[in-house]
Amino acid sequence: MKMKITPDFFIYLSMVLFSIGLIGVLVRRNLIVIFMFIELMLNAVNLSFIAYSYKLGQVDGQIYVFFVMVLAAVEVAVGLGLIMLIYRNKKSLDVDEINIMKN
Amino acid sequence: MEILIYIFAILSVLFAINMLIQKKMINVALSLLGCMVSIAVLFIYLYATFVGMLQLIVYAGSVMVLFLIIITLLDPFGKIKYTFTSRLWTFFVSIIGLIFGLLLYVIYGSEKKVEAINSSHFSIKALSDRLFTIYLLPFEVISILILVGIIGSIYFGKKNLTDGDEDENNA
């Protein structure tokens, strides 16, 4: 199969997705939504890994994506548990109200 | 064929932007799901069949199910506020602009040459050959990470943890 789309296209795409994810993390105030944007950013990075793996003709990039996915799954499991705890204690998911770390 | 890929690429961006716009958590989650599925298609197009399937199973399947469960447990239709005020906003915009610009510049300036593609490089066999030989140690380490994650989430879920102070008093 002859490729017509260059891998650079996917790299630019991942860059766009990453930036959108970052905007979401910065702008949104709901903890779960922030968490979802973090997942989006991870996905964007995964896409760039795959694109580079393709560009360099090496399978290693895919292995890294495999590790990132495992990491993300663990992160979601633990992170959502934490969010549940926070909600139970604070009755709120607004990050601007959860500032007990201050000073 | 290529048209399909362009469509999925545009779809993923649209879904991501939709995530920003939507006010209800449940809609955000569903947009993320769509975005992930589109990315999985791109993976498969880029010869990453195995990883693409994982993306569908792990991300679009289990991770999203987890999100949805939590959302339904909490406040599925509650609307979410934005913050448009304060100088934080300009700070954010400038940061995002900077990162975007820099990324663009870095990627634009990087090597353009594409290696000769050989689909056998990306076969499941080649992947597992490397995964279970030179990447064996990270593989084992990450399995321990999963174990730790499982224990951690069991702990958070099982104990009726309330405020930190009370917990300290119990301890």
Add this chain to the structure above:
Amino acid sequence: MKTLLIFIPILPLIGFLLNGIFGRSFPKKLVHRIAITTTGISFLLAVITFFKFLSLDVESLVFNYFTWIKAGDFVANFGFLLDPLSMVMVLVVTGVGFLIHVYSIGYMWNDIGYNRFFAYLNLFMFSMLILVLANNYLLLFVGWEGVGLCSYLLIGFYFHKKSASDAGKKAFIVNRIGDFGFVVGLMLIFFTFRTIDFEKVFSEIVNRGYGVEAGWGVLTVIGVLLFIGATGKSAQIPLYVWLPDAMEGPTPVSALIHAATMVTAGVYMITRSNAIYSRAPHALFIVGLIGSITALFAATIGIFQRDIKRVLAYSTVSQLGYMFTALGVLAFSAGIFHLMTHAFFKALLFLGSGSVILALHHEQDMQNMGGLKKYLPITCWTMWAATLAISGIPIFAGFFSKDEILWRSYSTPVKGHMIFYILGTVAALITALYMFRLMFLTFHGKTRLPEDKLSHVHESPKSMTGVLVVLAILSTIGGFVGMPGWTKIPNIFENFLEPVFKFMPHKGIVHAVEGHSAGNELLVTLVSILVAGIGALIAYIIYLKKEVTPEKEENLGLIYKLIFNKYYVDEIYNFLVVQPIKWFSTNVLWKIVDVSIIDGIVNGYAYLTEGLSVGVSKIQNGFIRSYVGWIALGGIGILYYILINFIK
């Protein structure tokens, strides 16, 4: 043999570790059993090694155990050199050390810190054996510092007594001054020869064809620097002041460390470096001159001391002076011979005095002794053997070694040898005088001890007297291994040591003695016997016939005062060295350098950190999104770094 040899020092180390770590909870009997078994086996191994060495019939053996330090050119091995010289030293150290360990059981039994004492003694044995067995200067220095440390610990053994802890510090500091010279010498050796192994350095000297230096060449400088180290450790002028004060330690320590073994380390080291010294006549002259002056100087101080151990301490300084005199006239084997016999009789004298002190319940002033012969017969007779030996009365060990030194300094044609001879002979007279004085004042004449104390006086336990007897036998017959030339009996000791001196440039000068007739040698011998006799006679008349007591000596006035106060050397040092340093430290180092400069820098850093933290802590505001912003800023930094470094 390699394994056998390593166990000689390792065993005392094991004893030290056992007693040092667990000794507190051990019963006393176990403590001394551990200490004595380890040193005893180590002595046995030394004897076995000795016979094996004899049977091998080689000049020297080098065993490298492992590379200790390696940095560029510089290689220091942990290795042992076994040759006749180190063999003699090992036998003396383990033998005398073992005897003194046995003696200590009785002496220290009622003392506090029993396990501490034996642990230190074992550590000392270990360090001393490393010192004498080392095959390079650096390892020798390790042992050198190790024995210094043990000396410090044991002088300050009764650390609750201020005088004892002060004496310990004094010994430590004075030794540091000497060590400075030693270390500089060591560096110069490495700088010149690119190696520090004894045999390599010496063969390098031979290979490069260094002759006898006429002026101040590199070998002379090395020699003088090493000798500065030796003056510290072996208590020579001007650094001898610590040794008399070191008598604050327990008596077995004085016997083992400050008489028999450690203080002879300087003599050993210079003998080991004979290849250097024999090519450096100026350094040799300094060694001989300092040695002979110390021999006389310290002997005169010994005359009027009232503390029994102080007399012996000055006598040690004086005898060490003799050894250095021997080295100064290239009579290295005579010096080592005297080192050996001195180890026997001086250990015996100290242990005997310890026995007296113990019997009198820690009374050391000879004013309160006298007539103790009745009560302490074994101590008395064994000490007489040692006294005769040190005074140089024929057939006793000291006679042979001292006579050898005097004869060599008379006959060897090196610079200033007659000065050494005259100083040595006068010192011999005074030696006999103060030693007989000590014996008469302690054991003979009328008792000056109060009646109530006298009834408690009793002979020491068998473990102590047994050691005294063994040492008395050694002091009596130990000299027969080195018969003087005129007897036509071969000098076994000198022949045994012969291979050690193979790197010397002129074999002839050592045997220059042969040029003189046997008659001359006999004459020198007769003179030294006569001199010793005169000294003894004077002591007999004054202290036994006229019954002069230490208190009556004060009538001598000015001379007495001058000598009793050790020529005010401590005071002079205090005025010339200690006070200026104190002044400099207080007014310059403390008030200017420390308070304003160093404290200023330290406080400045504290203020700087505080100021910065106040600013930085504002970033930590508790808002997660602002944290994300900062993380993103960090990402921008990394991207920028990639941009300027990797993108063309």
